[in-house]
Amino acid sequence: MAKIIYTKTDEAPALATRSFLPIVKAFTKSSDIEIETKDISLASRILANLSDYLTDDQKVEDALAVLGDLAKKPEANIIKLPNISASVPQLKDAISELQNLGYAIPDYPEEVKTEEDKAVLALYNKVKGSAVNPVLREGNSDRRAPKAIKNYARKNPHSMGTWNADSKTHVATMTEGDFAHNEKSVTVNTATSVNIEFTGSNGSNFLLKKGISLLDGEIIDATVMSKKALLTFLDNEITDATENNILLSLHMKATMMKVSDPIIFGHAVKTYFKELFEKHGDTFDEIGVDVNNGFGNLLSNLDEVSAEKKAEILADIDAILTKNADLAMVNSDKGITNLHVPSDVIIDASMPAMIRTSGQMWNGEGKLQDTKAIIPDSSYAGIYTATIDFCKKHGAFDPTTMGTVPNVGLMAQKAEEYGSHDKTFEIVADGKVQIIDANGTVLLEHTVEAGDIWRMCQTKDLPIQDWVKLAVTRARASKTPAVFWLDKNRAHDAEIIKKVNTYLPNHDTSGLDIRILSPIKATEFTLERIIKGEDTISVSGNVLRDYLTDLFPILEVGTSAKMLSIVPLMNGGGLFETGAGGSAPKHVQQFIKENHLRWDSLGEFLALAVSLEHLGNTTNNSKALVLAETLDDATDKFLDNDKSPSRKVGELDNRGSHFYLALYWAQGLANQNKNEALKAEFSSIAKSLSDNEENIISELNNIQGNSLNIGGYYNPTEELATESMRPSKTLNSILA
Ligand SMILES: NC(=O)C1=CN([C@@H]2O[C@H](COP(=O)(O)OP(=O)(O)OC[C@H]3O[C@@H](n4cnc5c(N)ncnc54)[C@H](OP(=O)(O)O)[C@@H]3O)[C@@H](O)[C@H]2O)C=CC1
Ligand SMILES: O=C(O)CCC(=O)C(=O)O
Numbered sequence: 001m002a003k004i005i006y007t008k009t010d011e012a013p014a015l016a017t018r019s020f021l022p023i024v025k026a027f028t029k030s031s032d033i034e035i036e037t038k039d040i041s042l043a044s045r046i047l048a049n050l051s052d053y054l055t056d057d058q059k060v061e062d063a064l065a066v067l068g069d070l071a072k073k074p075e076a077n078i079i080k081l082p083n084i085s086a087s088v089p090q091l092k093d094a095i096s097e098l099q100n101l102g103y104a105i106p107d108y109p110e111e112v113k114t115e116e117d118k119a120v121l122a123l124y125n126k127v128k129g130s131a132v133n134p135v136l137r138e139g140n141s142d143r144r145a146p147k148a149i150k151n152y153a154r155k156n157p158h159s160m161g162t163w164n165a166d167s168k169t170h171v172a173t174m175t176e177g178d179f180a181h182n183e184k185s186v187t188v189n190t191a192t193s194v195n196i197e198f199t200g201s202n203g204s205n206f207l208l209k210k211g212i213s214l215l216d217g218e219i220i221d222a223t224v225m226s227k228k229a230l231l232t233f234l235d236n237e238i239t240d241a242t243e244n245n246i247l248l249s250l251h252m253k254a255t256m257m258k259v260s261d262p263i264i265f266g267h268a269v270k271t272y273f274k275e276l277f278e279k280h281g282d283t284f285d286e287i288g289v290d291v292n293n294g295f296g297n298l299l300s301n302l303d304e305v306s307a308e309k310k311a312e313i314l315a316d317i318d319a320i321l322t323k324n325a326d327l328a329m330v331n332s333d334k335g336i337t338n339l340h341v342p343s344d345v346i347i348d349a350s351m352p353a354m355i356r357t358s359g360q361m362w363n364g365e366g367k368l369q370d371t372k373a374i375i376p377d378s379s380y381a382g383i384y385t386a387t388i389d390f391c392k393k394h395g396a397f398d399p400t401t402m403g404t405v406p407n408v409g410l411m412a413q414k415a416e417e418y419g420s421h422d423k424t425f426e427i428v429a430d431g432k433v434q435i436i437d438a439n440g441t442v443l444l445e446h447t448v449e450a451g452d453i454w455r456m457c458q459t460k461d462l463p464i465q466d467w468v469k470l471a472v473t474r475a476r477a478s479k480t481p482a483v484f485w486l487d488k489n490r491a492h493d494a495e496i497i498k499k500v501n502t503y504l505p506n507h508d509t510s511g512l513d514i515r516i517l518s519p520i521k522a523t524e525f526t527l528e529r530i531i532k533g534e535d536t537i538s539v540s541g542n543v544l545r546d547y548l549t550d551l552f553p554i555l556e557v558g559t560s561a562k563m564l565s566i567v568p569l570m571n572g573g574g575l576f577e578t579g580a581g582g583s584a585p586k587h588v589q590q591f592i593k594e595n596h597l598r599w600d601s602l603g604e605f606l607a608l609a610v611s612l613e614h615l616g617n618t619t620n621n622s623k624a625l626v627l628a629e630t631l632d633d634a635t636d637k638f639l640d641n642d643k644s645p646s647r648k649v650g651e652l653d654n655r656g657s658h659f660y661l662a663l664y665w666a667q668g669l670a671n672q673n674k675n676e677a678l679k680a681e682f683s684s685i686a687k688s689l690s691d692n693e694e695n696i697i698s699e700l701n702n703i704q705g706n707s708l709n710i711g712g713y714y715n716p717t718e719e720l721a722t723e724s725m726r727p728s729k730t731l732n733s734i735l736a
């Protein structure tokens with residue numbers, strides 16, 4: 001029987017799955033389709049990696065490893081929901097929750113003192129940060145807003161904050177000494193293996209990493225972020241924000257860039273609180289403060305000092321917060337700033353949210369204010385500057401008239417920066433870092449200083465070929481101009497451009513408008529078109545894929561949750577991601593507080609339809625094709641009738657939205673004439689659902705309003721979570 005793998009993940013999407021999956025199972029059961037779930041939640045990944053610490057009945061399957069293998073096989077058909085890419089604070093919370101449940105796993109080692117600490121840290125590092133997506137993404141990315149979603153946004157535009165020409169909001173980025181300015185790149189012509197070697201100014205010499213195999217035609221690049229240049233930059237920008245009385249915010253991707261970005265985050269915290277660290281640095285060292293995990297780490301460690309000392313430190317913190325520029329807030333009621341937790345403000349979602357909100361963020365008084373957005377590395381910061389400048393000149397974008405920007409993203413096989421964390425190092429002493437091949441030839445070399453962050457990235461040739469092909473295919477299928485966002489003046493991009501120029505002629509590009517523009521020029525070109533209602537495909541590398549697939553969806557349709565997000569796997573399978581966004585921690589907080597889940601599963605409806613279509617085509621299953629077609633129609637009707645979850649308690653939420661999808665899907669199956677068996681089966685289901693609409697909706701809405709307990713955050717009690725997501729007895733009995 002053909003199989004669809006459904007991932008069980010975390011937070012809001014995992015709650016939604018508990019309501020939606022029973023519907024999916026009920027609708028596919030009679031069509032020779034098996035739906036199997038695989039648990040890749042953060043909790044399950046911790047248990048799988050630390051299985052030596054567990055009793056036999058506590059051990060779980062390493063589902064991620066199983067799916068990673070499957071993704072390389074032609075039969076793969078995986079529906080992937082968003083999962084937590086854990087920062088250290090999130091990882092520690094999850095560990096402590098599991099410990100309290102009786103799993104004897106070790107604490108996250110704050111400091112590595114023993115061999116065991118080292119081994120434990122290595123296990124946790126496998127779970128940390130973006131550990132799922134790179135394993136499953138054995139293909140490039142095709143993300144777009146389907147026509148129905150665009151039409152819906154045109155008819156029901158989301159709110160857009162107005163923009164003023166005199167807005168003080170701007171992006172601050174480095175002009176020297178950063179990754180962008182120090183990048184070097186080369187394409188290797190024959191397969192080889194390289195070592196990364198450090199040689200100190202004092203002659204000391206050791207390998208940072210050995211035996212990295214490179215394939216024929218693989219592009220490598222290496223670069224370094226100068227600590228000195230970074231600190232000078234941060235210091236100047238903080239002073240500038242203070243003098244100009246503008247809010248200060250930092251936008252990083254500490255989850256995916258899990259080695260480099262926490263270090264940069266830590267430097268920002270230490271620069272902002274410079275006097276604090278000068279005065280109390282020794283104390284902080286003694287109690288093991290590590291602000292690479294955010295300013296919150298410092299605060300949570302303060303219980304380890306005497307009450308008097310703690311009061312003194314807190315008073316010093318207050319004085320600095322008063323004196324320095326105001327920090328953008330994550331939660332002004334609770335006093336949680338942008339510098340508290342590295343996973344609270346993630347650049348792909350945070351910059352578009354700010355641009356959508358008049359270029360403003362929340363200040364300590366809970367009011368919106370213009371902000372300086374610090375994005376230290378200048379490789380991609382320019383796209384936000386260009387967008388902000390465009391808004392200052394033309395005003396906010398208009399969702400009722402603006403065009404759309406689908407993305408074709410190079411991401412297969414851990415392409416580019418997002419695959420670099422195992423080759424990223426904080427340099428311990430002055431010297432040089434070299435990449436040396438099997439023949440002893442130095443391929444790339446940098447002079448470095450202690451504290452610099454050096455990294456190497458890899459981009460394989462076959463993924464690039466596949467990406468170029470996907471770009472041409474999408475341009476042809478949608479009759480839309482396609483722009484490769486590549487900067488010929490950047491070392492890595494220059495190598496990619498050579499390959500694009502080599503591989504484009506392998507395809508029929510006649511009549512297509514395909515160009516290569518630098519990211520800033522591409523932004524300007526695309527925005528000039530977008531306000532005229534014209535569409536433009538962005539063809540980009542992995543980081544811009546991530547940034548652009550939140551930026552444009554959030555501006556165009558209000559959220560990236562409504563994106564169709566397909567990963568055609570290079571070996572023939574399909575990975576269908578549900579939307580382009582994350583797992584929405586705020587939604588879970590609201591759910592626990594008032595039993596209302598505002599998570600919108602639209603991305604999941606879209607993913608399921610393409611997954612069924614893929615299954616139908618690859619296994620000759622005509623019923624699956626009918627299910628796919630009717631599901632798409634049901635999604636259109638769902639949008640037309642505006643059945644997305646509301647944000648307010650007592651109104652239709654995620655669970656009610658699933659009911660309507662099921663109703664429309666059943667009606668579609670009952671009304672089609674391509675498959676008689678499905679028609680017969682679903683005619684009575686459609687009738688039962690429709691007859692009981694009022695009853696079901698009141699069952700789903702009336703239970704809202706009170707707080708609830710699902711037994712855990714990262715590892716909720718299955719029965720409690722399932723019960724709370726399936727509170728309508730009437731709906732449950734129809735589905736059964
Ligand atoms: N594919 C993946 O696995 C991804 C995982 N992540 C992970 O997700 C977590 C949170 O990341 P974050 O950057 O905050 O981004 P999120 O996309 O989770 O959240 C940003 C905001 O977007 C809105 N939103 C997102 N999805 C939906 C939806 N389905 N329905 C309604 N609104 C939605 C919500 O706005 P509002 O509050 O206004 O309702 C939410 O607060 C992190 O752990 C991150 O690593 C992030 C990106 C992708
Ligand atoms: O894997 C992650 O941490 C985030 C992925 C993401 O943001 C994306 O693919 O858009």
Ligand SMILES: [Mg+2]
Pocket residue numbers: 348349546547549550580581
């Ligand atoms: Mg993203």
